[in-house]
Amino acid sequence: MRVTNSMTTRSTLRDLNQSLSRLQTTQTKLTTGKEMPTASSNPTKAGEALRLRQQLNRADQRSRALDDAQGWLETADTALTSGLETLARAKEITVRAANTGSTNDPVARAAMGAEIRSMRAELLAIANTKYGSRSLFGGTVPGAAYDAAGTYLGNSASVVRDVAPNTSLTVNVSGPQAFGTSGGAVGDMFQVLDRLATAIEAGDSTAIAAEHANLDGAVSTMSAATVVIGSRGAAIEQMKARGQDDLLALKSRLNDVEGVDVVEGLITAKTQENAYNAALQVAAKIIPQSLLDYLR
């Protein structure tokens, strides 16, 4: 093939350009820290990166939901535990009232009655415990769960959180589940305490004994609710640990897919730089050469 000066010039320029463009691609990767400055530089990896980013976002949402669920359950647990303590103190007073009987002086009975009533108020406050601005035991109804008379204002709806892929968890127990159902022969624990206080004040030992038994029922209702809350709390702990593992795994996979291997990148950049320098030197030697240099 006949080779002309313009051919040499053009092919040299093209090779130099290609060499420089390869070097520039590597430099962009290194300076942005991204293996794929554009999706088209590696469509397969870009697709995977998009999927991973989406999973990461969902995992992030779940971890926020998990935090919320954990806070919710911990607050409920604390509330119910102090509720159980209140009930235990109420039982002590009931036992004391039953032992002293109706013969005791009315002042002491009135004092015990008042104490029971204050415990009822204490329990009512516990039943109206809020997490953020929401009543813990009020279902999905805004405002207080119980009014001052002890009437349940909430509903029995579940409050659900997404805690793991395709897994959701109910985080609330409704008022009746924790504090007993109103109405009927026994009613909820506010009605029980109400009647108990009246019985103590009246010195009615039969009634006191009956309400004592009802109080035991209230304790077991609340204990059951505490157990439910506690077991959910334990499940949340596990899911949180697993969720964080997942989050880390996703992040490291995303980094594998998107991130640039700096060492490899630097070596590649150095190699390409050398190649470019060599190409420049060769070009500088070849282009000026012609027969002209040797004719006199």
Added chain:
Amino acid sequence: MPNISSLYTSLSALQTQRRVMDVTAHNVANEATPGYHRQRVELQSLGARPIAGVMAGAQNRPYGVTSTGVTRSVDVLLEARMVREEGNRSAANKTSSTMATIEGIFPEPSDVGLSSQLADFWGAWSDVATNPESLSARTALLQKTTTLTENLHRASNDLTAVRNNAIERTGSLAIEVNDIAGRVADLNKMIVANPGDDNDLIDSRDMLVTSLSKLTGAVAQPSPGGMVDVYVNGRSIVSGTIAHEITGTGGSLRFTADNLALNPTSGEAGALAATITDIVPRYTAALDDVASTIVTQVNALHTTGYDQSSVTGRNFFDPANTTAASISLSADVLGQPANIAAGAPAPGPPGALDGEQARLMAALAESSTGPDSKYHALISGLAVETQATSRRADIQNQVADAAQSEADSIGAVSLDEEMANLTSAQRAFEAASRVLTAVDDMLAFLIERTGVVGR
């Protein structure tokens, strides 16, 4: 009289070698001229030329050298291939750069692309699901939605701008084509008028044909008298000395005379036509599909959900606006965060703090038929196509460079060769003048010495 004849023989050599040097100088001068083809003086021995007449005969056979003309070194097939590949190169590069522009509209994977705005949107729903009572979570959802719709509008507008730029460029391209085609027709006329002295005219005309090929993928076919006819997709835009005017209004090239479409498939015009009728509409449709999926799926859940005042049946997005360019919040929720239906039917109205519907909404992010997966498919398709067009452009550049090199190997000026030719012509000139001197000496000797015997 061989001696006198030798004078003329030398003279013919001197004249012809000077011609060779002139042409060599012309070649060297045009070494870097685009489209120039080296020229050669065709030498012929005078003895080979039979001359009839009184002087004819063995004794008076003419000696010496003459030039029969100056020819262009050109391989017509290689030139035609080069012109065609230049058209393909221009189409491939234009398509590749259009795809790169479109890819730039969707910066993925990143923290600023639509995918992250979609993620923010679903995340805001998830926050509303967790805190349905929170006005700030609801307001944040409306804001994230506005960001999402604004970015869908922007992407859609950017796509339309790419198409509009292509339409505009088609118009200016038609003007350029008309100008060049007119000059090709003029040069055709001049070439016919100057037979034998048309090498440089042909070079200029062929350069213009290459330009036409880059613009429209035009090909040239020789016609009588050294002219060429130029065709785009089988339709003639230059026939002999007549150029057919075209217009490019509305994004398609048409003949002004009969409004017939050229439908170029190669050259920049081919790439522009593909951008206008195929590439941009395809991605606009895909983006519209993403937008309409968002509207349909979100509204489907939202209309069955309940807001904080137990009202149901409200749309979240305006159901009339289902394209990426028009997607917008419905008037029911715009600026009214309390109207967001976060509650699921229980059945019947749920509590005001129910976030079940919002929770289901956030789960749409992972739906295999949801907007995210459609958007991911769009991005994957775009990435693959951009990569493919870029590779095609790389390959086409190599093919066109090779075709150019092959044509150059015949037609381009080689300085080494010109120097060798120059030296050879110079030496021939020197030798011829030495012969002239020798003959002159002999004649002088004859003139001075004849008749002086014994003097």
